[in-house]
Amino acid sequence: MMSASADLRNASDSAERSQMPGPRDNTVAIPPMPDYNGRVLSYTATAIVIVAGVLQGAFQQWHMWLVAGALLWPHIAYFLTRHTFLKNTPRIRQKMLTADCIIGGGFIGCIGLVAIPSASVVLMLMFSALIIGGIRQWLIGCVLMTASILGFLALSGSAPSYQSPLLTSMLSILTTGVYICVTAFYAHQQARALMLAKSQIQSQREQSIALSHKLSKYLSPQVWQSIFTGERDVRLETQRKKLAIFFSDIKGFTELSEEMEPEALTELLNHYFNGMAEVALRYGGTIDKFVGDSIMVFFGDPTSRGPREDAFACVSMAIDMRNHMKIMRQKWQSQGIKTPLEIRMGISTGYTTVGNFGAENRMDYTIIGKEVNLASRLESLADPGAILISYETFSLVKDRIMCRDKGEITVKGFGRPIPIYEVVDFRRDMGPNRSFMEHEHKGFAMYLDSDKITEKERKSILAALDDAAERLRHEGDPGN
Known part of the structure; x- marks a missing residue:
């Protein structure tokens, strides 16, 4: 008694909303058979059967009034579901279908269970219930329709004969067949369109993922991950956090840049950055930026393992970078680069302001604060191959890292001299049990x-x- 085609537009829209941002040049329009059209088709078929039954004497004369109801109800249902408070009711389609089951059961009861017309109405209703609501809606529809049949049958009584004239029977079968074929055709079209929509959405999703991975090259992996998982909003906001900050640069790079061609220098610098970035990511560092031959990395945001572990990871990364630099220097020498390149590093730990800085349409995820200045100053004071750390960093790692006292320095922004220390090596690697060994002549x-x-x-x-x-x-x- 209503459209059997499942309205897949909502499912398609939900799927499109769930995909990642991406190109949407081609959209697939799913051609559903609207409930209004389906209901008009089914109730018109019922009206035709009523007219034929009355003319052939299978139904009573007063049943002609049911024709008016059959022709008016689809328009009334459309108005109720589109222009009244019911339009925002969840699962309105299933609720209107239950109303159709009650109405259909009432019609069957009124005509006194005349066999073939009754079977035609039952087929249309059950076909709709199965496609729109599945087994649950089918069971509900059966119960409501049965109750309605029994109620109206008790009021009007059964027909003198359960057989209907040939023309009435033929029209019942024909109109039911037309209804089922038309709605099945629309359901098939929807299924094909949905498969095409899913294929297009998958393609767009793959394009979006590929694009997001390309964009991730411009962000630290931790920041990119927090943005694309929804943990962090892309807006101008900052917070205070205790971080371990790392600075490094290459001693002798300026002299080397005067000796080498720009192309060769670019290749060397990219090789250096690639190697150091791999080390930084291995220890969980957030790479802030590359400036010239300098690298800035911090630990503790967007993820943190606690100040002690963050500081230890930062110092461990610096030691690994120093060792890795020796391997890269040997490779560069084999390529004809005679200038010895040494890395120098500085680390400080303390509270900084971290977050998005800039404008609404162009922002940078970075950190600011006096601890950043201290780390930069330590890096500039370090000897080639040395790692200088602040006192707070030393206090957090001294049980696992061997350091030597390097005195005090005065830094702008600090009210008193700052004690600094030079990293020697991991305590576990000191003595005969050390894992890293080097010998160079x-x-x-x-x-x-x-x-x-x-x-x-x-x-x-x-x-x-x-x-x-x-x-x-x-x-x-x-x-x-």
């Missing part, structure tokens, strides 16, 4: 980090060392 360089060597690599390295030792012994033997 003209014509020879060795950097060994035993913690990072696999068993397969260990055998290959031992073979290479045995071969090198044998050659040195052979060439150094006066008898040869």
Whole structure:
């Protein structure tokens, strides 16, 4: 008695809203059969059956009044669902379908259970209930329709004969078949359109993900992750947090830039930044920016493991960077770069202002505060290959990091001199049990980090060392 086509526009809109931002050049329009059209079709079919039944004597004369009701009800239902308080009612389609089941049951009861017309109405109602509401709506519809049939049957009584004339039966079957075929066609069209919409949404989602990954290259991974997971809003806001701040630059880079061609210098710098960025991300650092040959990294935002662990991760990263720099320097020397490049680093820990700074249409996620200035100052005072840290950083890592006292410095913004310390190495790596070893002479360089060597690599390295030792012994033997 109403449209059997499921209205998939809401599902399609929800799917589009759930996808990530992306291009929407082509939109798929799903062609549903509106409830109004379906209801007009089904009630018109019922009206035709009533007229035929009355003319052939299968129904009583007063049943002609049901024709007017059948033709008016679709318009009344449309008005109720679009222009009254019912338009905002959840699951309004299912509620209107229950009304149709009650009306259909009343019609069957009024005609006294004449077989084929009654079966036609039941088929249309059950077909609608199954497609629109599934098994649950079908069961509800069966119960309500049965109750309505029994109620009206008690009032009007059963028909003298349950058989209907041939023309009435044929029209009942024909109109029901037309209704089912038309609504099934629309349901098929919707299914095809929905599959196409899902395919398009998936394609747009993939494009959006690819675009977001490209944009992520311009943001620190932690910041990008917090934005795209909804943990952080993209707006001008800041907060005070205790962070560990790291600065580094390359000693001798200015002199090297005067000797090298810009293309070669760019390649060297990108190689350096790529290696250091991998180290920083491995320890969970938020890369703030690259400026010239300088790197700024901080720990403690957007994620933090606590001030002590953040400071330790920052110092551990600096030690790893220093070791990694030795490996890169050896590679650069093999490429003909004779200028020895050394990294110098500074670390401070304290409260800073962190968040989005700038304008509404162009902002930068960074930190400001006197601790940032202190870290930058420590980096500029550090000797090549050295890591200078503030007293607060030292107090947080001293149980795991060996440091030496370097006296005090005066820094703008601090009321009194600041004690500073130089990082020596991990305490666990001091003495015979240290994992990192280095030895360098003209014509020879060795950097060994035993913690990072696999068993397969260990055998290959031992073979290479045995071969090198044998050659040195052979060439150094006066008898040869």
